Amino acid sequence: MSGFPLLTVLLACPVLGLAGVLVTPARFPGVIKRIAAASAIAALAVVAVLWARFAPNRPGYQFLELTSWVPAFGISWHNGVDGLNLPLLALTSVVYLTGVLVMWELKERVKEFFAFMTLLVVGVFGVFMTLDLFFFVFYYEVAVLPMYLLIAIWGSTRKEYGAMKLTLYLLVGTALVVPAALALYWGAGLGSFDLTRLAAAHYARDFQLLVYPFLFVGFGILAGMWPLHTWSPVGHVAAPTAVSMLHAGVLMKLGAYGILRVAMPLLPEGAHYWAAATATLATVNIVYGAFVALSQTDLKFVIGYSSVSHMGIVLLGLSTLSEAGINGAVFQMFSHGIMTALFFASVGYIYDRLHTRDVGRLGGLSRSMPVASAFFIIAALTGAGVPGFSSFWAELLVFLGTLKTFPILAVIVVAALTVTLAYSIRVIVLAFFGEPREAHPPVADMGAFPSLPRAILVAFLLLFGFAPHLILDVIAPATRSLVRLLS
């Protein structure tokens, strides 16, 4: 281990948060919320230090930590940061903090909620920082399981069904990843789960072609890959607000990150061989998600399917195996995470007040709750790829990458973008303008405190919308070395 173990400290933030929540008696919900918020603020501060001290142009991983964990098995405590996971760590800490703030009004079983939520965050941070394949799968599953309880206990519409469906789908994904990970371990014959060493090992071509689909599909399920995406809208609709935010905002990125960090660098020939197939699946995601979103009436279902569509853009960017495409994919992961968190945070507020999310029963919200409406509209415009918000740049990069490698798919995707615009405009017009379709009791608009987390999210969308180089400068060098490895 060299230097101060900043990444372990980052992981310790939610771990200590979890411990703090567990030892606090359930009769002090206020204390529990403050502990969770403190751990989130600490995590954000650590990520800020990481970002400030990160040198984008230095090759390889930074803030490395390496300690042997199970020597007999070549498992090590190995963490590191490069341009690909730093934005995702930042995303996690932002969504974690805003998620805690959004749930400040929670009254029911507060202790258990924040215990499961911090456990979930431990898993997410772990996946994004570890460079050991064993710990990668370990954290990956840590992040999946609390989800069941979070949705089943605190969720809404068809929560038990949604929670069980989501859990089983995601675990089928890991059931494909586990054999593949063990095959990678024994195939390399290095006696090590170290991802950096495994990436240097060369696997036979047949092996690569066989194992790559296991990893791509296994991780892809969590990224909402068509046709195994159906858990995602159902789960999002059922989940409580902060869980939707974490889930669509961060957890789906774990899947895409798994492809980026494990599947592609370890099995480059497999990635090339299957690129056309995965790009086609991703395009189906984009088009299909957009069209289904167009026909939904529940606001959360609209967001759920828009997530399927937007995650398609990430998968497409990865499938191009080009610099522009992968840059765009990583940028899109960050941008979509913030945007979806904002989406769910706004809808959550509206649903808590009006007890409906059906656009057929809403209407004219921009007059009764202008602030809450503004947040939703900003998220919708970001999703539609309007310039000035971060997603514009991300999607543009993916299209540029696709145009070079899969020109036909690029044309289809550009056409699908108009559908994206259409469903965004449709829900905005139906829910927020015109006359209210049903009489609702007068409700207060969002005050200053609930606006705070949403405003933080908007600030990030605008910041990277106007200054995309702030994040692209971090991502691009890492992408360049990845693409060199792939060719």
Next chain:
Amino acid sequence: MTRWIALFPEAALGVTALLIFAALMTDRQRTWRARAAAFTGGALVLAASLLTLGRSEEFFWATYRVDAFSQLVKVGVAAGFLLSAAIVKDGAGQREDARAEIFFFLLTSAAGLVALASAVELVSLYLSLEIASFSLFVLVPLRDRFELGREAALKFLVVGLAASAVTLFGLSLVVGFTGTTRIDEIALQLPGLASQPAAVFGFALFLSGLLFKLAVFPFHFWAPDVYQGASHGVAAFVATASKVGALAVLARLITVAALTGTQLVMALAVLAAVSMTLGNLVAIVQHDLKRMLAYSAIAQAGYVLVGLVAFTPDGAAAALFYGLLYLLMNSAAFLVVARVAADGSNPTLDDLRGLHSRSPLLAATLLLALFALAGVPPTAGFVGKWFLFSAAMSQGWWFLVLLGALNSTVSVYYYLVAVKHAYLLPDERNRGPLPLSSGDRALCYALSGAVVLLGVFPTPLYQWAGRAARLLP
């Protein structure tokens, strides 16, 4: 004379037997006294096993071997005995006049398991196996107020004796072909016998006695009935300590007899696949908690076989490691079962309703135990399965690993249904809080803590298991 120190655990067992026997002679508070004697003696056995962990000796014309492997198993058996004694508590569910006797017969069964761990000769191995089983044949029928208990007891006895007969027949074949009953000498001759169908068949039949104890398909029929029919503490012992003992011997036999390449390996692989799939699928439809745990145990035995078909020291180490973890997580599950139904009746899923508000600690223990059985991190079940599957993958059994991983997903379904009852569904009968004694609370914390700690930091225990497996003759 210092070499006799290696037999301290056995000596401690003898002392414990006398202690419990003395307690049974008294008139008042027999159960309480027998329980105290069992705790004292069990702790002695555990301490003696830990103390002799590094020893390596042979006794009684080299039929009884003390090595790292046997001592680690003895630690497991002693821990299992202590945990089961704690779960028995006042013996609720057992016949009034035979409650104190539970501890004595659990001890004799544990003695059989301890001897089993050290037996390196087929006849002594068979005898210890029978000692371990016969004590349980006595305990299972003594269930109170449960008609199906008799049927379970009879089934256990009949299937057990049949398995025993099969084992003996296999033993006779093996002895006939090799002319010896010593495992290491048999192992030397096995490569030459691999082409002799009758010899391989004999060896397979011998293994079936152990597969019966582990409840591997097709020797699993007794498990659901016995789990359901026996009182909670007895069922816990059958499900934990007894499994660890059988598993250890199976691991020893399989490692010593390098049978790779024979049809026996394929047969074991098929048994593993069927056990996993059958156990998990049938567990889904169970409503009785103990029956569900029984089918889950059949599936778990399948996972362990997945590690053992690798026929490598890694596989044996993973199996031993998993056996010890299984002891902890299954004991935690049985502890919850026993406390939820403190009157000794059989709890169903509905009895779990509202547990999170009746007793948050018990609910959390159940949550961790079930997640561990399902193999979900950060609990120990995840690393345990990872090592087992890794051993199988090293020998190219990728379809077994894939099937095992998919089966884990199936198992998550029914474990989550139980979690759902405990955490989500309200208690319709409004039974009020469920008080726990301070001993039970401590046990809950200890088991939960151990399950999580070993999941995050398995290194020391796994190193011990690995060393034990590599030192096997």
